[in-house]
Amino acid sequence: MKVIIQLIKNPTSLAGIILLIAYVVIAAGAPRFAPVPAKSRDPYMIPRDGFSTNPGLPSDKHILGTTEGQYDIYYGIIWGTRTAFRVGVVITLVTVLLGLLVGAMAGFYGGWTDEILMRVTEIFQAFPFLLAAITLTSVLQTIYGRGEAGGITILAQILAFLTFGHNPTKQIDPIQMNILTGMLAIIFFGWMTYARVIRGNILAVKEFEYALAARTIGASNMRILMRHLMPNAVFPVLVLASMDIGSYVLTFAALSFLGLGAQTGYADWGQMISFARNWIPSLAKYWHIFVYPGLAIVFFVLSWNLVGDALRDIMDPRLRSKGA
Amino acid sequence: MINYIIRRLLIIPLLLIGVTILIFAMLSLLSPYERASLYIQDIPKRQGAMDEIIKKYGLADPIPVQYWYWMVGRTDKATGEIKGGVLRGDFGWSKVGKSTVTEVIGRRLPATAELALWAAIPMIGIGIWLGVLSAVNHNKLGDQILRVISIVGWSIPTFVFGLLVLMLFYAKLGWFPPERLSEWASQVVQSSQFVRYTQMNTIDALLNLRLDIFFDALRHLVLPVTTLAYLNWAYMLRVTRSSMLDTLNQDYMTTARSKGLSEEVVVRRHALPNALIPVVTVGALLMISLLNGVVITETVFGYPGMGSFLAQAALSLDVVSVLGITLFSSFILVFGNLAADVLYGVIDPRIRLQ
Numbered sequence: 001m002k003v004i005i006q007l008i009k010n011p012t013s014l015a016g017i018i019l020l021i022a023y024v025v026i027a028a029g030a031p032r033f034a035p036v037p038a039k040s041r042d043p044y045m046i047p048r049d050g051f052s053t054n055p056g057l058p059s060d061k062h063i064l065g066t067t068e069g070q071y072d073i074y075y076g077i078i079w080g081t082r083t084a085f086r087v088g089v090v091i092t093l094v095t096v097l098l099g100l101l102v103g104a105m106a107g108f109y110g111g112w113t114d115e116i117l118m119r120v121t122e123i124f125q126a127f128p129f130l131l132a133a134i135t136l137t138s139v140l141q142t143i144y145g146r147g148e149a150g151g152i153t154i155l156a157q158i159l160a161f162l163t164f165g166h167n168p169t170k171q172i173d174p175i176q177m178n179i180l181t182g183m184l185a186i187i188f189f190g191w192m193t194y195a196r197v198i199r200g201n202i203l204a205v206k207e208f209e210y211a212l213a214a215r216t217i218g219a220s221n222m223r224i225l226m227r228h229l230m231p232n233a234v235f236p237v238l239v240l241a242s243m244d245i246g247s248y249v250l251t252f253a254a255l256s257f258l259g260l261g262a263q264t265g266y267a268d269w270g271q272m273i274s275f276a277r278n279w280i281p282s283l284a285k286y287w288h289i290f291v292y293p294g295l296a297i298v299f300f301v302l303s304w305n306l307v308g309d310a311l312r313d314i315m316d317p318r319l320r321s322k323g324a
Numbered sequence: 325m326i327n328y329i330i331r332r333l334l335i336i337p338l339l340l341i342g343v344t345i346l347i348f349a350m351l352s353l354l355s356p357y358e359r360a361s362l363y364i365q366d367i368p369k370r371q372g373a374m375d376e377i378i379k380k381y382g383l384a385d386p387i388p389v390q391y392w393y394w395m396v397g398r399t400d401k402a403t404g405e406i407k408g409g410v411l412r413g414d415f416g417w418s419k420v421g422k423s424t425v426t427e428v429i430g431r432r433l434p435a436t437a438e439l440a441l442w443a444a445i446p447m448i449g450i451g452i453w454l455g456v457l458s459a460v461n462h463n464k465l466g467d468q469i470l471r472v473i474s475i476v477g478w479s480i481p482t483f484v485f486g487l488l489v490l491m492l493f494y495a496k497l498g499w500f501p502p503e504r505l506s507e508w509a510s511q512v513v514q515s516s517q518f519v520r521y522t523q524m525n526t527i528d529a530l531l532n533l534r535l536d537i538f539f540d541a542l543r544h545l546v547l548p549v550t551t552l553a554y555l556n557w558a559y560m561l562r563v564t565r566s567s568m569l570d571t572l573n574q575d576y577m578t579t580a581r582s583k584g585l586s587e588e589v590v591v592r593r594h595a596l597p598n599a600l601i602p603v604v605t606v607g608a609l610l611m612i613s614l615l616n617g618v619v620i621t622e623t624v625f626g627y628p629g630m631g632s633f634l635a636q637a638a639l640s641l642d643v644v645s646v647l648g649i650t651l652f653s654s655f656i657l658v659f660g661n662l663a664a665d666v667l668y669g670v671i672d673p674r675i676r677l678q
Binding site: 012119120122123124126127128129130131132134135136137138139140141142143145146152246250253254257258259260270273276277280281282283284285287290291294297298299301302305306309 | 335338339342343345346350351353354355358471472475476478479480481482483484487488490491494495496502612615616619620623624626634635637638639641643646647649650653654657658661
């Protein structure tokens with residue numbers, strides 16, 4: 001509660017919070033703000049108004065204009081908010097849990113477990129993140145495209161359930177599958193920082209007097225873990241990590257921009273911007289095709305970053321004066 | 325010091341093996357049909373050709389056996405020719421590049437290196453300068469403004485920024501065109517009088533004493549370099565700022581001030597050198613973000629480097645090319661990390677004098 005009051009008192013984080021609330025309202029009220037056409041099969045597919053190649057300028061019918069292929073930009077931005085929340089929240093949740101699992105195991109057990117887990121972490125960190133994510137996405141899309149994904153199908157089903165509320169007994173829609181492959185790839189190469197930070201914190205807190213004191217009075221391992229290590233070494237990391245939603249949305253948008261995330265016509269900001277690649281010499285005329293979806297991403301990411309930055313200062317008094 | 329470097333060196337083979345195992349694990353998710361381009365260009369279109377290839381190159385062997393052959397190469401018993409073998413520098417055949425992956429890398433790396441080298445200059449220079457400025461004016465107006473700017477900058481995706489500068493400075497004003505050279509310049513560069521020492525246009529132009537080509541190449545580089553550098557100066561700023569603040573709070577700063585030194589001398593001579601030590605470690609992180617950044621930047625600008633090729637290959641699901649380039653990039657990263665660590669050991673007296 002004290003933290004929330006501090007966040008509201010700070011003008012920059014207050015701006016972030018207001019922006020975030022606005023996005024939540026847009027996402028929740030998407031069917032109201034951008035009604036789904038009666039014939040639509042999937043509300044996340046942006047309705048098209050004809051098939052003409054040239055982007056349409058903003059008009060009464062399409063207030064923010066249309067992209068190449070006549071996808072309505074306004075509709076895409078509104079429903080894209082939902083995609084951003086879904087993708088960002090699920091990626092962050094799963095990635096942090098994975099990091100927590102590895103980091104807590106390494107830090108708590110120490111010894112060989114720690115040694116092996118940390119070497120594995122280093123190997124994952126030896127890859128440039130975006131390149132690795134692109135690579136894994138293309139591998140996954142190849143094997144899913146063939147329809148023989150084997151054991152990985154289970155992972156995709158779990159992710160589909162978390163992201164789209166998909167019924168695990170049914171086959172995943174190929175349109176959703178494309179998004180899931182990108183998400184899986186980001187998760188697979190994204191957990192390492194959390195693991196390292198959590199491990200480091202646990203190791204540090206373990207040495208503090210109060211953990212030692214708990215041990216001397218005969219507290220069990222489990223009790224020390226739950227009562228002392230979790231609140232001091234893990235929870236702060238989790239709270240701060242929740243602010244990474246913005247940067248994961250950014251990464252996913254980059255995949256979509258390259259054509260590897262959401263499919264053409266899906267309400268996804270990165271996918272919409274990727275059309276602009278074909279119109280670079282005439283961007284002065286068709287600036288609306290990337291500026292509006294671009295602003296949607298920028299403000300979304302900015303709101304998380306503003307709150308996250310202030311939160312970091314509040315949660316970690318040692319950094320308060322440094323802002324690092 | 326020596327111990328420190330040896331310890332760093334010992335970890336390298338372990339990392340490299342780990343990296344190759346992970347890459348091969350991804351490869352082995354593919355079908356033998358898709359993996360065949362590790363060894364051959366085309367699969368003949370006749371009955372049973374695929375089975376012969378699977379047998380010949382052992383594409384259905386146990387995974388560890390396949391990994392071994394993938395690393396060291398496989399000898400063709402009929403001709404005695406060795407095919408494949410990552411350790412031999414053979415990453416297989418690129419369907420999109422229509423040549424071996426190694427050739428594609430060789431062809432495209434200089435352009436990417438040129439872009440990254442030019443981007444590193446403003447990125448490090450401006451980042452450090454603003455970071456020091458921010459720390460010295462801690463919590464004053466300038467610091468707050470820089471802080472907000474860096475958060476905003478951090479929130480703009482590279483591709484949006486790239487499109488924005490293209491819209492303004494190319495589509496609207498026509499100052500800086502995309503691609504690497506103007507038409508007249510690329511004719512000169514391809515002519516026989518022009519020697520391609522490094523394949524990097526700006527450097528070759530200087531070596532050939534052609535200033536006109538140099539400025540033409542530079543003009544084409546301005547936008548992609550800005551886009552690639554912009555991504556990172558904000559990060560550099562924050563690292564420098566926090567390290568500088570840390571140093572400014574040390575006791576020896578008080579000593580320096582109480583000796584009567586001017587604030588200018590205190591900052592420049594006593595604080596800055598110490599504050600820059602941790603900044604060096606960021607070098608490795610910067611390399612990661614350069615490697616990540618070139619993929620997006622080159623794609624936006626249609627710049628013919630390794631990054632845009634990777635994106636193109638990934639989109640065409642030419643997985644062998646994609647994995648080859650990623651493997652190559654992580655090799656660069658591992659050795660870059662090593663260089664940063666060694667440099668750190670050399671400049672930090674706490675490690676050097678151990």
